[in-house]
Structures are given as structure tokens and as C-alpha cells.
Amino acid sequence: MEKQTFTVQGMSCSHCAQTIQDLLLAIDGVENLHIQLDNKEVTIEFQDHLTIEDLNHQLKDTHYQLSKK
Template sequence: MATASFIVEGMSCDGCVSAIKRALAAVDGVQETDVNLANGEVKIEYDPQRAGQSSLQNAIRGAGYDVS
């Protein structure tokens, strides 16, 4: 397993957190997602054989948020 951490811009409520968790759950290989609304950080545990950081970032962007 690998861990990735991203700063996500544009989150403002629990609905945002849910949207990001749903988007990441749809990525093959994602095992666990922790979204911290207060500091805008998303931590993801994933299988690097099945998912890459770019696919994780694309899922977050696809949910309508900016990733840095």
C-alpha cells in the first residue's frame, strides 16, 4: 500500500467531503480516504499497482475541486 496526501481547494461543507470520498472510492485500488475539511487536506491509502497519484488527482478534479 502507498499513501498520498493532497491539498484540495474549494471544500466548504460536509457535502464537499462526501463528494470527494465518493469520487475517490470509485478509483480502483483506493483502500481508505481521510478528508480533513478544516485544513483542506485529503489523505489516501491506495494500491500503487492499481492506481496512481494522477488518477487520484483526476478523480478529485472530476468531483469539481482543485488539487495542489
């Protein structure tokens, strides 16, 4: 299990945060997450087999993108 914090590009409101949360929690292997809207960050607990590319793939149809902090 890994726990990493990412910067979220494109997140600006609570609706954005909810959309991101719903999409990321739908990924098999994402166990938990915490969004910090003020900092435009998300901390995600996920299984070791997942990568940032896997997480961003789930967001591909949105204007949001994760980048390593």
C-alpha cells in the same frame, strides 16, 4: 500500498467532503481515505499503480483538485 496527504482545492463544506469521498473511493485501488475539512486535506491509502493524475481524473467533472502537500 502508499499513503499520502493532499491539499484539496475547492473543498469548503461537508457536502464537498462527501462528494470527494464518494468519487475517490469509487476508484479501483483506493483502499481508504480520511478527509480533514478544517485543513482542506485528504489522506488517501492507495495501490502503488495509482498517481495523483489518476485521482484528479476522477474529480475532473467537479471544481475540486488535489495537489501534493
